[in-house]
Amino acid sequence: MPVYDVAARKKRPAVVKLNGTPKEVNEKNEARRKGKMASNDKKENNAEGEKTAAVEFSEPAQWVERMALTSTKSLPADLNADDDPRREEVFIQQALLSVSRGISLLEEAAVPWRRPADYYAEMFKDDVQMGRIAAAIEDSKARIEAQAHRRAVKDQKKYGKEVQAELLRQRAKYKREMGERITEWRRKRKGNDELKEILDDGDAKGIQSAHAAHRVRTPKQRNLRPGGVGGSKRRPGKNARRRR
Incomplete structure (x- = not known):
């Protein structure tokens, strides 16, 4: 046998007989792998459940x-989570x-x-630091109050200026209206000046005649004066009364 044939045979892959097509074999392998994973998850879940049960039952009675x-007491139904x-x-x-x-x-x-009366609990923060915190809180409170006071004074001044300006506007309006009314009255009165003068003269003459008539007295009225006719008599002196 030639040498190259022996080398080629050594490089050939080994043939494995499969029960079914390659696709079916892959599906079986995948199902087997999933089954192993499910069994492992189940074991882990069981272990966690055992731990939880142990924690629940380990509470003291x-x-x-x-x-x-x-x-x-349950929360109110109308409670707003944002409030x-x-x-x-x-x-x-x-x-x-x-x-x-x-x-x-x-x-x-x-x-x-x-707590017992003689119990002493050491604070997490010492007195010096707590004093600084209290001083900072007081300073912040005083600063806020001063700002509020200044704002109130400013608003009060602004309101006073507005009131004064409104008062000046009302006065100017009243003065303007009175000027218009006086002008209108003078305009209407201008044509009646002559008639008014005539009426005033007539009234003055009538008053004077009435006074004159009041001063004129009849003889009877003159005789009714104290003392009778001829005026008052001279009263007798003291010596005359003594002689009587």
Whole structure:
């Protein structure tokens, strides 16, 4: 046998007999691989479930050991999630109810929950830092109040200027209207000046004649004056009365 035939035979791939077409074989291999993956996932899920169950059942039976409370009051139906102040207020009310219930449970179990009078708890922040924080808060508060006061004074001045300007406008309007009314009155009165003068003269003459008529007295009226006819008599002197 030639040498090249032996080399060619060595390079030929080994022939493997398959049960079915290559496509069917690939599908079987894929199904087998998926089955292995599913079994592995199932084992992992079972392991996680066992861990969860162990955590759930590892809680202590006594409430004092757990001190976990769930609020029995549900949230209001009309609560808006975007309304932060209202939402926080509802949370605070729920927390207060839970705290009250927890205190009652502690008292029933005879567990002390009040802090002793001689108990000293070290704060996370020292007094110096807390003093600086309090001073910063006071400064910020004073600054805000000063800004509000300046803004109020500015608004008050602005309002005063507006009121003064409105008052000046009202005065100018009143003066203008009065000037127009006086002009209109003079225009209407211009044609009646002569008639008014005639009437005024007639009234003056009538008044003068009335005064003159009032001054004229009849003889009878003259005789009715005190003292009778001829005027008042001379009263007798004191000596004459003594002589009588």
